[in-house]
Amino acid sequence: MAEQQKTVSIHVPVLTRVEGEGALHLRIQAGRIEELKLRIYEPPRFFEKFLEGRSYHEVPDMVARICGICPVAYQITAVQTLEKLFGVVPPPWAKAMRRAMYCGEWIQSHSLHIHLLAAPDFFGYDSAIAMAKDHPEVVRRGLKLQAAGNALMDLFGARSVHPVGVKVGGFHHAPAEDQVARMREQLDEALPLAEELVRWAATIAMPQDDQAFTSVALDDARYAIEAGDISSSLGMSIAAEAFEQRFNEYQVPHSTAFFSRLDGQPYLVGPLARMNLHATQLPASIQTLMAETGLVFPSTNMFMSLAARAVEILYALGEARRLLQDYQRPSRPDVDVRPRAGVAMGCTEAPRGLLWHRYETDAEGRILSARIVPPTSQNQGRIEEDLRLSLTAFGLDHEDSALRLHCEEVIRNYDPCISCATHFLRLAVERK
Amino acid sequence: MSGSRRIKIIGIGSPSGDDQAGWLVIDALANKLPLDVELIKLDRPGTLLIPLLEKADRVILIDAMQSGGLPGEIHHFVRDEWANYRTGLSSHGLGVFEALKLAQELGCLPETLDLYGMEIGAAMPGNTPSKAVISSAGKFAEKVTMCFTD
Numbered sequence: 001m002a003e004q005q006k007t008v009s010i011h012v013p014v015l016t017r018v019e020g021e022g023a024l025h026l027r028i029q030a031g032r033i034e035e036l037k038l039r040i041y042e043p044p045r046f047f048e049k050f051l052e053g054r055s056y057h058e059v060p061d062m063v064a065r066i067c068g069i070c071p072v073a074y075q076i077t078a079v080q081t082l083e084k085l086f087g088v089v090p091p092p093w094a095k096a097m098r099r100a101m102y103c104g105e106w107i108q109s110h111s112l113h114i115h116l117l118a119a120p121d122f123f124g125y126d127s128a129i130a131m132a133k134d135h136p137e138v139v140r141r142g143l144k145l146q147a148a149g150n151a152l153m154d155l156f157g158a159r160s161v162h163p164v165g166v167k168v169g170g171f172h173h174a175p176a177e178d179q180v181a182r183m184r185e186q187l188d189e190a191l192p193l194a195e196e197l198v199r200w201a202a203t204i205a206m207p208q209d210d211q212a213f214t215s216v217a218l219d220d221a222r223y224a225i226e227a228g229d230i231s232s233s234l235g236m237s238i239a240a241e242a243f244e245q246r247f248n249e250y251q252v253p254h255s256t257a258f259f260s261r262l263d264g265q266p267y268l269v270g271p272l273a274r275m276n277l278h279a280t281q282l283p284a285s286i287q288t289l290m291a292e293t294g295l296v297f298p299s300t301n302m303f304m305s306l307a308a309r310a311v312e313i314l315y316a317l318g319e320a321r322r323l324l325q326d327y328q329r330p331s332r333p334d335v336d337v338r339p340r341a342g343v344a345m346g347c348t349e350a351p352r353g354l355l356w357h358r359y360e361t362d363a364e365g366r367i368l369s370a371r372i373v374p375p376t377s378q379n380q381g382r383i384e385e386d387l388r389l390s391l392t393a394f395g396l397d398h399e400d401s402a403l404r405l406h407c408e409e410v411i412r413n414y415d416p417c418i419s420c421a422t423h424f425l426r427l428a429v430e431r432k
Numbered sequence: 433m434s435g436s437r438r439i440k441i442i443g444i445g446s447p448s449g450d451d452q453a454g455w456l457v458i459d460a461l462a463n464k465l466p467l468d469v470e471l472i473k474l475d476r477p478g479t480l481l482i483p484l485l486e487k488a489d490r491v492i493l494i495d496a497m498q499s500g501g502l503p504g505e506i507h508h509f510v511r512d513e514w515a516n517y518r519t520g521l522s523s524h525g526l527g528v529f530e531a532l533k534l535a536q537e538l539g540c541l542p543e544t545l546d547l548y549g550m551e552i553g554a555a556m557p558g559n560t561p562s563k564a565v566i567s568s569a570g571k572f573a574e575k576v577t578m579c580f581t582d
Binding site: 068112116128129132133136139140143146147150159160161 | 475476479480482483530533534537538539
């Protein structure tokens with residue numbers, strides 16, 4: 001008991017193996033967590049303000065710069081929202097190929113996170129480099145899967161980092177049929193690797209830490225990626241237009257990123273939330289594999305996020321393969337766009353979860369205002385809640401170093417993209 | 433002459449001011465080397481670097497660096513000393529040294545890898561590179577060319 005009465009102050013000044021720059025401050029007093037703050041200090045990005053006054057056709061290339069890991073999510077959400085605003089219907093070919101390109105981003109982002117950022121935690125290594133020494137085949141498999149995802153993004157966007165293929169109305173360019181045939185071969189080679197990955201993920205002895213939380217993800221006719229209504233594990237189903245009525249973003253002094261609440265409560269977005277809500281939509285072959293390997297969703301154990309990512313890699317590879325099966329290069333990859341004044345809202349499932357955009361334009365299609373709500377800022381409240389619960393379950397009387405490591409593992413498990421989350425900060429200037 | 437060896441020269445950079453250093457070297461080498469020497473401009477090192485290294489016998493890699501020296505100064509990093517270096521905090525995965533160390537653990541490093549860093553000044557988006565960096569890139573390219581044509 002005496003041990004529990006001590007006052008512990010742990011400050012992790014820089015979180016490693018996450019995208020972007022953040023820190024954590026934890027104060028334990030008399031055996032209780034008195035203060036816990038996930039502090040995101042990466043400089044605010046001001047992207048929403050940068051967009052004001054820009055023409056609609058500049059938006060996809062600008063929002064791609066919000067993140068080097070998930071540029072496709074930002075581009076596709078932006079163009080679909082602007083198409084809704086202008087009353088433009090892109091050709092069916094473009095809709096299908098956007099989903100295929102988006103699959104590429106899921107594959108590369110999830111592969112990066114599993115193998116280079118998260119897995120070392122579960123095998124007792126401090127980095128992927130250390131893990132590669134003992135398990136080179138695991139890291140090699142991850143890099144091959146990541147390469148397949150990058151290749152899909154390259155195919156439609158000319159490059160995987162900040163691709164340039166997507167435009168309002170469709171695509172700038174349609175890949176040639178022989179390029180797509182080579183892509184199909186690469187996907188065929190990657191599919192068995194992804195199946196191995198799922199089997200491997202199912203064998204990892206995850207910490208057991210069940211928590212009650214609300215899952216939020218898009219709901220569509222297929223496993224939702226680039227379209228759908230917003231659904232929750234509490235039975236909510238709303239269109240993108242109703243987002244602002246149910247979800248509330250707010251600032252806290254310790255973070256440059258907004259926090260977000262659904263009906264006043266923190267919630268989860270991302271792979272585990274998607275699997276919790278829609279695993280039954282996955283193809284029968286994947287569901288059979290999950291049953292064989294003992295992977296069960298829905299799960300209230302946040303550490304099952306890694307397995308959820310592995311299953312989504314397998315799904316995204318198969319889905320891209322399906323979409324490219326009978327590929328024929330269209331005579332034109334886009335439709336004409338006639339801008340008009342108005343407001344529209346749209347959302348998609350970025351690798352890390354729900355991504356919501358709102359644009360207001362004038363009659364020439366210039367952006368009057370923009371609002372972008374990325375997944376990591378939505379997950380911040382859930383991360384802090386998880387830290388409080390999981391640290392208490394872990395035991396607050398552990399050594400500081402063990403508590404610090406546990407905190408980092410919990411945070412990394414969310415794959416937070418802090419660069420994306422710091423998208424806006426209200427700036428007040430007082431002049432006298 | 434390069435013979436039958438697979439040789440790559442990789443310049444890492446971005447379109448931001450002096451950060452173009454690696455790309456400027458590649459531009460300056462264009463059409464001056466044997467045809468089988470592959471010239472590659474890379475915009476992010478990270479894991480994209482590893483598959484490129486795996487399929488080569490010799491690689492020359494040049495990237496921009498900031499360590500307080502004068503813009504244009506060239507540093508050569510010896511493989512035995514890589515462990516002493518960190519590329520700092522990266523928002524997007526691995527830096528050059530981390531990627532090289534990972535490649536080393538995976539057995540993907542080429543037999544010969546010469547790693548160079550060029551000191552740079554400002555790396556502001558949209559800016560042109562400084563005269564010092566442009567000049568240094570040209571001189572470095574000349575030295576590389578001489579290695580392959582002597």
